[in-house]
Amino acid sequence: MIAYKGFSPGMVCREYQFRMGINVTDKANCRENGFHCAEDPLDCLTYYSDMDCAEYYIVEAGGDIDEDDVDSKIACTHLNIIKRLTVEEFFLHGLAYIVDHPKRNWNSKVQKGKGKACNGYVLVRGIDPAASGELNDILAFAKEDHATGNIIQVALTRVDGQKVLPGRWYGVDLKERQVSLI
Structure with missing residues (x-):
């Protein structure tokens, strides 16, 4: 196994x-x-x-x-x-597991909807996931279909300070976006 x-x-x-x-x-x-x-x-x-x-x-x-x-x-x-x-490979395997098993209980480290990185990473799952982190943090996204809950898109990036900036919010398309913190 x-x-x-x-x-x-x-x-x-x-x-x-x-x-x-x-x-x-x-x-x-x-x-x-x-x-x-x-x-x-x-x-x-x-x-x-x-x-x-x-x-x-x-x-x-x-x-x-x-x-x-x-x-x-x-x-x-x-x-x-x-x-x-590598850290990236680890989170890609984690995202693949979520894709393969979308109905299983979520790991407690997976955040719903939006999340900020802690301990070097954040993995966010939801209909419109958004994430933010500091320099070198991993941002991982699993976008759900609103009707089925199946995963329809995943993305992974690192906050590099050039394409992905620290303290800014990003969506699964890896584009910067505005997020309400309420």
Whole structure:
């Protein structure tokens, strides 16, 4: 099963040093032990929310697998670490998950309608999403169809200080716009 995992810098999680390739443990209980990862990449932000203090990877979960009903987190006994994702790649995978599963519960880090970046990012979902951030923040957008709730457009950009300016609001078309803060 393809999944996603967040780490502290250097592929460390809860004081355990992981390595690229297959990592093996003997038990997998989501609430107690095993190697944890998530089907929804955005669930990694629940545990590793600060982009400056985290690394994100595509992994393959195998062996014994246990799930709980908290989010898409799973525990497994075999964790194959495949590839480190850039921040942009991580959010593109998150947007793809939202597109593929528009009716699933939203991750708590996804903001409805409009949002300002925190910890280096903002992901906004809605009929007319708008986002703002500071220099180097990631702005991610998922535009919904008003009738079905399906995602009809996604966009991703970084506040670079040239095309996308700090402290300004942008829509899914990546054009600057006025937003009411009420």
